[in-house]
Amino acid sequence: MAFxxxxxxxxxxxxxxxxxxxxxxxxxxxxxxxxxxALLEADVNFKVVKEFVNSVRxxxxxxxxxxxxxxxxxxxxxxxxxxxxxxGGQNAKIQIAHKPPTVIMMVGLQGSGKTxxxxxxxxxxxxxxxxxxxxxxxxxxxxxxxQLQVLGDKLDVxxxxxxxxxxxxxxxxxxxSARRNGQDLVIIDTAGRLHINDELMQELEQIxxxxxxxxxxxxxxxxxxxDAVAVADTFHxxxxxxxxxxxxxxxxxxxxxxxxxxxxxGCPIKFAGIGEKLDALEPFHPDRMxxxxxxxxxxLTLIEKAQATMDADEAKRLQEKLKSADFDLNDFLSxxxxxxxxxxxxxxxxxxxGFDKMSKKMKGQMDFDEKxxxxxxxxxxxxxxxxxANPEIMDGSRRKRVARGSGTSVxxxxxxxxxxxxxxxxxxxxxxxxxxxKKGGKKRRLPKFPFx
Amino acid sequence: MGIFGxxxxxxxxxxxxVSGRVEAAIxxxxxxxxxxxxxxxxxxxxxxxxVGTSMELVEGVRAVLKEKRWDxxxxxxxxxxxxxxxxxxxxxxxALNLPGKPSVIMVVGVNGxxxxxxxxxxAHVLSQDGKRVLLAxxxxxxxxxxxxxxxWGRRAGVEVIKQxxxxxxxxxxxxxxxxxKSRDYDVVIVDTAGRLHTKVNLMEELKxxxxxxxxxxxxxxxxxxxxxxxTTGQNAISQAKMFGEAxxxxxxxxxxxxxxxxxxxxxxxxxxxxIPVKLVGTGEGIGDLAYFDAKEFIDAIFGEQ
Ligand SMILES: Nc1nc2c(ncn2[C@@H]2O[C@H](COP(=O)(O)OP(=O)(O)O)[C@@H](O)[C@H]2O)c(=O)[nH]1
Ligand SMILES: [Mg+2]
Numbered sequence: 222m223a224f225x226x227x228x229x230x231x232x233x234x235x236x237x238x239x240x241x242x243x244x245x246x247x248x249x250x251x252x253x254x255x256x257x258x259a260l261l262e263a264d265v266n267f268k269v270v271k272e273f274v275n276s277v278r279x280x281x282x283x284x285x286x287x288x289x290x291x292x293x294x295x296x297x298x299x300x301x302x303x304x305x306x307x308x309g310g311q312n313a314k315i316q317i318a319h320k321p322p323t324v325i326m327m328v329g330l331q332g333s334g335k336t337x338x339x340x341x342x343x344x345x346x347x348x349x350x351x352x353x354x355x356x357x358x359x360x361x362x363x364x365x366x367x368q369l370q371v372l373g374d375k376l377d378v379x380x381x382x383x384x385x386x387x388x389x390x391x392x393x394x395x396x397x398s399a400r401r402n403g404q405d406l407v408i409i410d411t412a413g414r415l416h417i418n419d420e421l422m423q424e425l426e427q428i429x430x431x432x433x434x435x436x437x438x439x440x441x442x443x444x445x446x447x448d449a450v451a452v453a454d455t456f457h458x459x460x461x462x463x464x465x466x467x468x469x470x471x472x473x474x475x476x477x478x479x480x481x482x483x484x485x486x487g488c489p490i491k492f493a494g495i496g497e498k499l500d501a502l503e504p505f506h507p508d509r510m511x512x513x514x515x516x517x518x519x520x521l522t523l524i525e526k527a528q529a530t531m532d533a534d535e536a537k538r539l540q541e542k543l544k545s546a547d548f549d550l551n552d553f554l555s556x557x558x559x560x561x562x563x564x565x566x567x568x569x570x571x572x573x574x575g576f577d578k579m580s581k582k583m584k585g586q587m588d589f590d591e592k593x594x595x596x597x598x599x600x601x602x603x604x605x606x607x608x609x610a611n612p613e614i615m616d617g618s619r620r621k622r623v624a625r626g627s628g629t630s631v632x633x634x635x636x637x638x639x640x641x642x643x644x645x646x647x648x649x650x651x652x653x654x655x656x657x658x659k660k661g662g663k664k665r666r667l668p669k670f671p672f673x
Numbered sequence: 674m675g676i677f678g679x680x681x682x683x684x685x686x687x688x689x690x691v692s693g694r695v696e697a698a699i700x701x702x703x704x705x706x707x708x709x710x711x712x713x714x715x716x717x718x719x720x721x722x723x724v725g726t727s728m729e730l731v732e733g734v735r736a737v738l739k740e741k742r743w744d745x746x747x748x749x750x751x752x753x754x755x756x757x758x759x760x761x762x763x764x765x766x767x768a769l770n771l772p773g774k775p776s777v778i779m780v781v782g783v784n785g786x787x788x789x790x791x792x793x794x795x796a797h798v799l800s801q802d803g804k805r806v807l808l809a810x811x812x813x814x815x816x817x818x819x820x821x822x823x824x825w826g827r828r829a830g831v832e833v834i835k836q837x838x839x840x841x842x843x844x845x846x847x848x849x850x851x852x853x854k855s856r857d858y859d860v861v862i863v864d865t866a867g868r869l870h871t872k873v874n875l876m877e878e879l880k881x882x883x884x885x886x887x888x889x890x891x892x893x894x895x896x897x898x899x900x901x902x903x904t905t906g907q908n909a910i911s912q913a914k915m916f917g918e919a920x921x922x923x924x925x926x927x928x929x930x931x932x933x934x935x936x937x938x939x940x941x942x943x944x945x946x947x948i949p950v951k952l953v954g955t956g957e958g959i960g961d962l963a964y965f966d967a968k969e970f971i972d973a974i975f976g977e978q
Contacts, residue, residue, distance in 0.1 A: 258724060261718060261724045262723070262724045262725075262907060263907075264721075264906035264907055264908070267715055267718055267719050330904065330929075330932070331785070331787070331929065331957070332784070332785025332786060332787060332902060332929075333785065334784070334785060361957070362821070362957075363820070363821045363824030363825060364817040364818075364820035364821035364823075364824060365817075365821075367816070367817035367820050368815070368816045368817035368818075368821075369816075370817075371816035371817055371838075372816050375816075415929075415931065415932045415933075416932075416933070417932065417933055442785070442902075442904070442905075444783070444905050444906060444908040444909075445904050445905065445906060446721040446904060446905055446906025446907065446908075446934065446938065447718070447719050447720070447721050447906060448721070448904045448932070448933055448934045449904075449906075451933055452904070452932075452933075469783070469784065469869065471869060471871075471872075472783070472869040472870070472871050472908070473869075473870075473871045473908065473911055474908050475906075475907065475908065477906055477907075478906075497784070497814075
């Protein structure tokens with residue numbers, strides 16, 4: 222999961238600090254030394270790390286912190302706030318033009334994910350009832366135009382292309398066309414280019430001059446190393462970026478680019494790409510991300526996702542089921558389907574407070590996707606009613622029979638049963654968490670999840 | 674000059690970055706002090722060499738200076754050069770292992786690193802060497818990936834075996850091998866869909882492709898090339914590890930070295946994983962591929978001795 226190893230290192234550091242009770246300045250400095258290393262190992266830009274550590278130190282060694290009753294918590298809070306402000310504080314939205322169409326121009330290095338992100342944005346705005354026009358402005362990479370067309374077809378969003386004519390001309394013509402056809406959003410895909418390629422950077426300047434975009438978004442691969450800053454800086458100086466989209470955040474990047482780019486350019490990260498599917502794009506919330514990094518979970522995003530995707534009646538039914546303690550494999554299947562709609566499973570899980578404390582093994586067992594869903598369905602359909610209601614009775618020979626019947630393997634059956642067990646466990650953990658949250662008098666009630 | 678020798682020219686950015694900065698740090702100093710060591714460490718970290726490796730390198734330099742009782746800052750650079758060379762060099766076998774007919778090269782990596790482009794360039798190099806090359810379009814996932822490979826096939830003048838988008842990559846690979854065997858091809862290069870190394874299921878799919886290769890042609894794939902983007906930071910190590918676990922990786926292709934990235938990640942990968950870098954990509958043209966050469970790489974960074 223993104224940020225995981227950074228997250229683990231920071232939490233370990235703070236655990237040590239919490240174990241100390243009273244803190245001296247030396248304790249804080251020692252912790253900050255570890256924070257510094259953790260950030261550097263996470264590819265955060267060298268200069269950014271320096272500034273970050275200095276500003277945390279300035280706040281953390283004051284009397285107020287050191288003499289407080291819970292000094293370690295204080296320090297964690299300072300780090301959390303500084304992390305959030307490093308990434309830009311609050312979520313920044315796309316500027317919608319007063320007079321449509323809104324023009325968005327996508328720029329970035331080769332292979333950062335511009336084309337996919339263009340399509341994802343069109344999809345994102347489609348859900349809000351806006352009509353986009355995708356513009357094929359990458360005339361260099363073989364089959365780039367075709368790629369955008371295929372994606373546009375999938376989304377049922379029109380794609381404007383003029384073959385290999387000059388991109389600035391294509392962009393202008395596309396804008397005209399959007400005006401004529403009443404499309405309210407124009408998303409211009411451009412070819413990937415190196416920031417040091419003067420000729421191609423000029424081409425972007427010409428596109429910009431021709432269509433005066435409301436947004437120029439830099440697409441940055443979240444796995445980028447120290448160079449992220451030089452790249453973002455150059456693009457910003459030449460084009461005046463309005464925001465950044467971080468892609469491939471569904472991997473195990475330690476997140477250096479996420480933590481550096483905003484600081485250097487002053488441009489907010491507006492979206493994060495979290496998967497290859499066209500709905501795997503989410504608004505970036507720096508404050509929530511900071512919580513996730515420090516292991517505090519991200520309940521808000523989880524709730525939003527659940528509310529946006531879940532079938533309320535089905536959720537209610539499952540919830541009743543669970544309470545009555547006969548949550549079985551049929552319910553599990555239904556739950557899987559609902560859950561799946563919320564996005565990549567590990568992403569969703571990562572937002573649950575305490576999830577990061579689960580063992581790697583346990584997490585591994587919970588990793589499932591579409592294909593598993595097909596398997597799961599086949600496997601569960603090959604069980605008889607008694608087995609579905611009491612998975613405990615699935616012994617060796619039953620497992621073998623079910624594997625044969627479903628055209629899968631015994632390993633696959635084992636894996637599914639394990640996942641079922643883990644889910645049951647997690648569900649209990651989760652409802653416990655809700656209970657304690659309530660006891661603490663907090664108003665932060667969770668919505669009705671199917672697995673609660 | 675072939676595809677050797679181009680490396681140095683394309684690494685001029687790296688040279689400015691590392692060698693130039695070390696010189697600037699040394700400039701005007703009479704002695705070696707803590708600040709200078711710290712500066713050295715900073716330069717290395719900023720080249721994506723990684724924290725641990727950078728510290729180790731600086732400690733190595735420090736130990737040599739101490740042992741020789743040297744205090745002259747101009748000694749720093751040659752010693753650092755030597756330490757880096759030690760780390761990057763080794764049993765380097767950059768030549769591709771292409772033993773039989775057909776030999777199979779499988780190309781893997783995360784999304785957008787340059788797999789398909791590298792395959793186009795490599796097909797060109799190999800067919801210039803007189804080999805009959807066949808490309809297998811086993812990226813059936815990404816939109817228009819097959820068309821992209823076909824364009825490269827035309828550019829390199831080699832044949833592409835494909836099925837429709839969304840079909841089973843293992844089936845495409847199977848077809849390709851049958852075609853290669855019956856039509857006497859020398860080399861089959863398998864393009865695969867980009868995937869994040871953390872996606873268990875996609876990695877399983879890759880293993881399946883790997884198994885099909887081995888089943889159809891004993892010993893295949895003869896090369897598994899992992900394509901890494903030179904702008905990637907420490908995540909490259911995680912990629913190399915996990916692709917290595919899934920399919921074994923016999924060599925690395927480092928692409929986009931024409932950017933400003935320093936390629937320092939090569940040093941970290943060498944130290945931690947001992948996988949040789951075999952090829953480097955230095956642009957988007959069909960000729961922009963070079964064999965990696967450790968000595969040349971170091972020369973490129975530090976200037977020739
Ligand atoms: N500048 C530069 N761009 C490259 C290099 N290799 C690949 N690219 C570009 O990187 C992008 C992604 O390449 P592609 O081959 O489609 O990556 P794949 O998804 O791994 O197959 C394309 O725009 C390529 O032109 C290189 O060595 N230098
Ligand atoms: Mg490809």
